[in-house]
Amino acid sequence: MSIPVIIHGAAGRMGQTLVNLALHDPGLALAGVVDRHTDSEKLTALDCPVAGEVGELSPPSGAVVVDFSAPEATMHLAESLAGTGLAAVVGTTGLSDEQSARLRTIARDVPIFWAPNMSVGVNVLLQVLPDLVRKLGEDYDLEITEIHHNKKADAPSGTAIKLADCLARARGWTVSEQGAFCRQGIIGPRPKKELGVMTVRGGDVVGDHTVYFLGPGERIEITHRAHSRETFAQGALRAAKWLSGKQPGQLYSMPDMF
Incomplete structure (x- = not known):
């Protein structure tokens, strides 16, 4: 039926x-x-x-x-x-x-x-990210970038906010307190308790999201790209x-x- x-x-x-x-x-x-x-x-x-x-x-x-x-x-x-x-x-x-x-x-x-x-892929990613946060530890800085087409009205994207909330919860943080959505000027060294969420807009990009784990001597990047x-x-x-x-x-x- x-x-x-x-x-x-x-x-x-x-x-x-x-x-x-x-x-x-x-x-x-x-x-x-x-x-x-x-x-x-x-x-x-x-x-x-x-x-x-x-x-x-x-x-x-x-x-x-x-x-x-x-x-x-x-x-x-x-x-x-x-x-x-x-x-x-x-x-x-x-x-x-x-x-x-x-x-x-x-x-x-x-x-x-x-x-x-x-997206099924994004939602599976939300399930595995907390384990990475816990296993890598606090020596790894957390950042997110998102790219969308030039007609998207809201920023950052709802997916980026969801990813940020997922990472923050795994650290015992909140996005409202530790989230950094804009950096400009002489801002000084990056605080350890900070989660950057950066927005890029242009062209006809359906949706790209990258989560960065930036640690001493190495970094891990996990990217989800929506093709359609x-x-x-x-x-x-x-x-x-x-x-x-x-x-x-x-x-x-x-x-x-x-």
Whole structure:
């Protein structure tokens, strides 16, 4: 039986990738698309309902909304799902701490899956990094660089923040206290209790993230490169299948699916 999905933010780059993959996945049925650009030719050519809000659709019971939009649009969507019987997979990045906390609260009543990076490779990396931090020890300085296309709105990326949080927790730190997101001028020697997160923007880079362990006489670099947006879209649609039929009560994420 196919799982009905609704793509929220369907006219965007990621939205179009999700639509195309959903249309060719026998395990999914495209039940509708949502975007403020309802007159977009990309959407009107589809053989499914098009709307500016999820509430304007009449989706079948058990449908899962897949959302890659902007923080404000994501929060509006999440707030609107209470009592609808719909679930949501959220891949939006750039949510504030307050928005993240609100999403967790909403997830008590609405099945919601949220991951700032839907890549299987990145999420496996998040599982192995803490062991490297512990085994290498405090003589190794920790740094992160991330590169994305020149149209990405938020910085640093949600994935870079997630990686930084993973490293910081392994050291018993917090990103808010030990994170360094900008260096300029005569800053002096690098503090030992510091975690640098640097942002690069340009071209059409889908997403590169490198974690550095810089030690005495050597360094280790671990890089993840996304070659296509399909990497994230496939992960999100896999999450939609997994989330279908799940009960609310917690904010689900990639480790839950694994």
